[in-house]
Every structure is written in structure tokens, then in C-alpha cells.
Amino acid sequence: MxxxxxxxxxxxxxxxxxxxxxxxxxxxxxxxxxxxxxxxxxxxxxxxxxxxxxxxxxxxxxxxxxxVESVLNPALWPTNLGSERDWGFQAEPTPHLNGRQLPLSMGKGLGGGSSINVMVWARGHRSDWDFFAQESGDPAWGYENVLDIYRRIENWQGVPDPQFRGTSGPVWVQPAPDPSPIAHAMLDAAGEIGIPTFAHPNGRMMEGEGGAAISDMLVRDGRRHxxxxxxxxxxxxxxxxxxxxxxxxxxxxxxxxxxxxxxxxxxxxxxxxxxxxxxxxxxxxxxxxxxxxxxxxxxxxxxxxxxxxxxxxxxxxxxxFQDHVSFGCTWEYAEPIAPRNSGSEATLYWKSRSDLDAPDLLFCQVEFPVPSDRTAARGVPAHGWTMFAGLAQPASRGRLRLQSTDPSAPVAIEAGFLSDPADMTTARACVELCRSLGNAPAFRPFVRGEVMPGELKGEALDLYIRDAAVTYWHQSCxxxxxxxxxxxxxxxxxxxxxxxxxxxxxxxxPRVTTGNTQAPCxxxxxxxxxxxxxxxxx
Structure with a gap:
């Protein structure tokens, strides 16, 4: 740096x-x-x-x-949430989240979301782009053409992979450098439960069932790019x-x-x-x-x-209206481990059901506790990490409604999170997979134990899911x-x-892409x- x-x-x-x-x-x-x-x-x-x-x-x-330093320093990204660089949108209260009203941060300033986000570069799945082509009737929106655009715009700094990565474009993309041992543990844990790992998350991994990898980031010389x-x-x-x-x-x-x-x-x-x-x-x-x-x-x-x-x-x-909804599951460190880079260095995409041919779950490991407003009351460890995991292809839909003739007045955001029962079924599978990962042998040298949710079943698990749900800030569609x-x-x-x-x-x-939305934008x-x-x- x-x-x-x-x-x-x-x-x-x-x-x-x-x-x-x-x-x-x-x-x-x-x-x-x-x-x-x-x-x-x-x-x-x-x-x-x-x-x-x-x-x-x-x-x-x-x-x-x-x-400003909070934008340019990758480790300070959370400090932008709720600041003047955040539109500060709020969803309407919803019974599907036990009456909660979620904040929906979006970037306000030069760079928009790309100036306040977690800097993850996630291209979406092959099936996303082929769906775009189908819906538009234009094959140029399809995966093969989009892959060619990605190769042209990237300046990839990882292991050479000319089939999937470009090296002469304007977008500096690098793997998270010198990742935390907890990030490597996540990849090892994935392997232990039968999920494949890849050298990077933006190639072969997102053409099939998914997998796990160290995240790609828009960071150059230690500064947000x-x-x-x-x-x-x-x-x-x-x-x-x-x-x-x-x-x-x-x-x-x-x-x-x-x-x-x-x-x-x-x-x-x-x-x-x-x-x-x-x-x-x-x-x-x-x-x-x-x-x-x-x-x-x-x-x-x-x-x-x-x-x-x-x-x-x-x-x-x-x-x-669509967004990715996450349910944080938290573990306590045996000894404190300081977050590195953006504090989110490992990612995983997988399936809630074996009959799917593309991932419908999205996992980003966060190297510090990330409770919701409700789950914070369950007790948060001073030092720990979170599996920030959620629905990559939600079935729920929301809508926006005007509240005034005044263009300066905010719109009402009926986000619709978890309003479709299918999303609750997927959410239960998501939380169970989180727990299988976090409690795998690979993590045992680093954690004292699981903090939340623990062994919850039935209505208790559903209550946790509705209380834990937060946005990935991928508002779209x-x-x-x-x-x-x-x-x-x-x-x-x-x-x-x-x-x-x-x-x-x-x-x-037409539908939210599988993963963070910066690269698809x-x-x-x-x-x-x-x-x-x-x-x-x-």
C-alpha cells in the first residue's frame, strides 16, 4: 500500500x-x-x-x-451507513418481519453505491444473464456476450485465467490480499461439507452449482477503487x-x-x-x-x-421490487482476530435443494458481529464473526408508492421481504447450512462456540429468521x-x-442477480x- x-x-x-x-x-x-x-x-x-x-x-x-477517508479507506465502509453519503431510505413496517422497519442504505455521492459498499465484485450467475436475454428478446444480454464485456473491462490482478478474466480494462479487480485465517477456515469448512472451492468466484464457479472462494474486491493500493x-x-x-x-x-x-x-x-x-x-x-x-x-x-x-x-x-x-435478504448467524472467537481488508473476504454460493441447477443462497463471511436490531438483544460477543447469508433468488416482491406530489418527498417502500412463503422455506435451509459451515471442524481452532441462532426448530426458528432479516442493500428491479x-x-x-x-x-x-449487484450494474x-x-x- x-x-x-x-x-x-x-x-x-x-x-x-x-x-x-x-x-x-x-x-x-x-x-x-x-x-x-x-x-x-x-x-x-x-x-x-x-x-x-x-x-x-x-x-x-x-x-x-x-x-473523504470513510469512502477511500476500505475498512471504514460501515461508517458511511447513515451518513450524508447514504440516502437513508426506510422500508415500511411489515408483519412478515414481526413488524420491523428495515433501513435501506443506498449511496448518495460520486460513485453512488460503489463508493459506500463492501467493494465486492460479483458478476452474477450464467443463468441470470441468460434470463435477461430471454426476457428482453435480445441475445446480447446473454451470458456469453456479458462474459466478453467483463473480460474487456477488468484489470484482473489474481491468478491468470484468460478464459474468464481480462487484464487491460479500467476496473481494477483483485482477490482480497492476505486474507484472515477465518476466511481460509470458511473455504476449508465448505470443503468439509461437500461444497467445492475455487481460485476466484467469477469464473467457472458461477456457471454451475456454485462454490466458495476468496472474494474479489475493487481495491487498489489499499484504497477503494x-x-x-x-x-x-x-x-x-x-x-x-x-x-x-x-x-x-x-x-x-x-x-x-x-x-x-x-x-x-x-x-x-x-x-x-x-x-x-x-x-x-x-x-x-x-x-x-x-x-x-x-x-x-x-x-x-x-x-x-x-x-x-x-x-x-x-x-x-x-x-x-427485489433485494437480497440476509440472516446473520454469529460465532464467538476463542481469541480476538482483527478484521482485514473490508472485513469481508470469503464468499459462498450454494443451493437450498439438491434438484436446483443454480445457487439460490448467498453467503458473505463478515469478520465481526453483525446482529439485527432485534437479534442484538440475544447477546452479541465482543469478538466474533458472522455468516451473513441469505436468499440469492427471493420469491417475494415489493413495490414503491408515491406519498406526495412534491418530488422532494420520499416514496413509501413496501419491500415485501419474506412475504412469499417459499422464501421462509429457503431461509430455514439457509440458516441450517450456515450452522453446518460455522460448526465444521475447520473453525474449531478459532471459535469458542456458536452464539446464535443455536438449536432452534419450528416456530422458534421462524421467529429468529424474521427478527434477524436485514438487507444486503441490493435494491433492484x-x-x-x-x-x-x-x-x-x-x-x-x-x-x-x-x-x-x-x-x-x-x-x-428483470430479477435480482445472484450476488452483489455492483458488477452487473x-x-x-x-x-x-x-x-x-x-x-x-x-
């Missing part, structure tokens, strides 16, 4: 800062493309469009700079790319049925900026459908509750891509029924940018 900055890097940083100061001080009345949201997908769309020097690109971001930094960092000195922070998008401006600009709030002032070619929404699975609804695009009945004129009836806007009546965008990510408007973020997923950004460039000959 080095904090040394070369003269060239220092000169570039000054040049980029001066360029952006000049560009944001003299905003144009219109740009060719206005990209809303500087997260994992939006950062990529803006960069790829700005690669053509003739295209004027404006990137709007509601949050602020990522130049967010997708904003990977893609836009080197491009901030360009005269055709303007990055405006503190700009909260309120609604899309239309001329007839064509998007011609964006209305945003900055410094207490509402401003409209034009887009001569397209507007791209990359605001995430909560803000994107919210902006669509305030712009008159959504379910007619939902908009009618607040007298919002209907521009385009799309019943699926804000529906199909609320403006889904597809061809049915609940679809919001087509296979090119154009919003149905209007012109000049696309969506490129996790909301377009990079694919969404790359695919969107390619299709836009082709459409305009860029």
Missing part, C-alpha cells in the same frame, strides 16, 4: 479540478446527453458517451464528493464532460412524448437543463421509478392518487426490462411509449452506452 502521489497525478488532479470548476460555473442551457446519477451505471454511461469529443455530456449527482474512479476519474479534464454535484433530479421535461431535458434542485434553486439527444436515468431502484412517476410515467391509478397527469401508463413502474405488461424498458433500455429517455441502473433487472452501464453510441453514430 502506498499513499505516494506522483507529480503527473498531482498535475492531472489540478487540471481536472480546474476544468470541472470552469464547466460547472458556466452550465450550458442544453447538452447532447444528460445522465442522471453518478453511481455504478451512470458513471460508465457518462464516460463512454464522453469518449466522443463531439458529444457534450452532463452528469448530475445529488450527493457530493468522494474525497470505485466505478466512478475507474471510469470517470481519468476523464475529468475533458472539455465535453461536466460533472455537477448537489443536483437533485426532480422530473423529466417533455415536449409532447419526447424527453427534452431535466428539472433539478441545486442550492435551493430549481433549474431546467436541456438534452438534445437523450436523458438517461441512472438514479437507482428507488429514485429512478420515483422520478418517472413524478414525470407522468407510471401506473395510471398510482399517479391519479395525486393528480399527476399521465403521460404514459406503465403499470410496472415501482413494482417488482423496479423498472424492469422485458416484453410483458409490467415491463418499463425494452431490450435497448428505452422507456416504453416515450422518446429520448432510457434507464440504465439496477432497476432494469457495470454491465448495464456498458450495454446502455454501446446502444446509445450506435443509435447516434458516436
Amino acid at each position: 502506498t499513499d505516494a502521489v506522483s507529480p503527473e497525478e498531482r498535475d492531472f488532479a489540478m487540471r481536472a479540478r480546474d476544468n470541472q470548476s470552469w464547466l460547472t460555473a458556466k452550465l450550458r442551457p442544453y447538452y447532447d446527453f444528460v445522465v442522471c446519477g453518478a453511481g455504478a451505471s451512470g458513471s460508465i454511461v457518462a464516460r463512454r458517451l464522453a469518449e466522443n469529443p463531439e458529444a457534450q455530456v452532463l452528469l448530475l449527482e445529488a450527493g457530493g464528493s468522494d474525497e 470505485s466505478l466512478y474512479r475507474a471510469y470517470l476519474g481519468p476523464w475529468l479534464d475533458r472539455p465535453n464532460l461536466t460533472v455537477l454535484t448537489g443536483a437533485l433530479v426532480r422530473r423529466i421535461v417533455f415536449d409532447g412524448r419526447r424527453a427534452i431535458g431535466v428539472e433539478f434542485l441545486r442550492g435551493g434553486q430549481v433549474t431546467t437543463v436541456g438534452a438534445s439527444a437523450e436523458v438517461v436515468l441512472s438514479l437507482g431502484a428507488i429514485q429512478t421509478p420515483k422520478v418517472l412517476m413524478h414525470s407522468g410515467i407510471g401506473d395510471r391509478a398510482e399517479l391519479g392518487r395525486f393528480g399527476i397527469p399521465v403521460l404514459q401508463h406503465l403499470a410496472g413502474v415501482g413494482r417488482n 423496479t423498472a424492469k426490462m422485458g416484453r410483458d405488461e409490467m415491463s418499463v424498458v425494452d431490450g435497448t433500455l428505452k422507456v416504453y411509449g416515450v422518446d429520448g429517455l432510457r434507464v440504465a441502473d439496477g432497476s432494469i433487472m 457495470a454491465i448495464i452501464g456498458e450495454r446502455a452506452a454501446k446502444m446509445i453510441r450506435q443509435a447516434y453514430g458516436l
